[in-house]
Amino acid sequence: MQLRPCLPLLIAILLAPSALAQSHAAHAPSAPPPGRMELPWHADLLQGLPRHAVSMDVHGTRLQCSGVDLVDVLRRAGAMPADPLRGAHLARHVEVRARDGYTVVFSLGELDPTLGKQRVYVTDQCDGKPLPTDAGPARLLIPGDARPARSARQIQTFIIE
Ligand SMILES: Nc1nc2c(c(=O)[nH]1)N[C@H]1C(S)=C(S)[C@@H](COP(=O)(O)O)O[C@H]1N2
Numbered sequence: 122m123q124l125r126p127c128l129p130l131l132i133a134i135l136l137a138p139s140a141l142a143q144s145h146a147a148h149a150p151s152a153p154p155p156g157r158m159e160l161p162w163h164a165d166l167l168q169g170l171p172r173h174a175v176s177m178d179v180h181g182t183r184l185q186c187s188g189v190d191l192v193d194v195l196r197r198a199g200a201m202p203a204d205p206l207r208g209a210h211l212a213r214h215v216e217v218r219a220r221d222g223y224t225v226v227f228s229l230g231e232l233d234p235t236l237g238k239q240r241v242y243v244t245d246q247c248d249g250k251p252l253p254t255d256a257g258p259a260r261l262l263i264p265g266d267a268r269p270a271r272s273a274r275q276i277q278t279f280i281i282e
């Protein structure tokens with residue numbers, strides 16, 4: 122009997138179930154989507170979340186602001202799972218509505234830091250001060266965008282569905 126050549130195969134077969142279990146754990150399905158959620162703007166939405174210095178050129182003016190990653194806001198509100206998005210979550214989006222009716226939309230997939238490379242920040246201070254009335258109470262800033270068109274001012278509501 123030629124046992125020796127078979128040994129690596131035998132080991133592979135014995136190890137297979139645990140390898141399979143591990144790969145299943147790594148791809149465990151996240152909680153199912155919560156359905157439509159509406160988050161009206163409130164200063165508490167940013168309270169206690171990690172802050173980032175964010176700068177962006179808007180029509181020749183360099184804005185130096187401070188804000189929170191939109192993903193952190195959505196995760197804490199239960200609108201987005203903490204783990205990499207997959208399955209039904211990839212069909213979801215967030216609509217950011219401003220007081221003047223201006224509206225911009227992002228897919229949750231593009232916001233997931235394991236998928237999209239551009240960070241979207243919700244900023245509430247520039248140059249160390251609260252935003253002026255025409256921009257505040259909060260404004261999106263997307264430093265990776267080539268134009269500031271998605272940097273919605275006057276944020277009123279986030280609608281996630
Ligand atoms: N709420 C709101 N945000 C907005 C807009 C708008 O009309 N309303 N215009 C966008 C566009 S097209 C640009 S170029 C920038 C201009 O920023 P500024 O008004 O601070 O110069 O804001 C963006 N954010």
Ligand SMILES: [Mo]
Binds near residue numbers: 269270
């Ligand atoms: Mo613009």
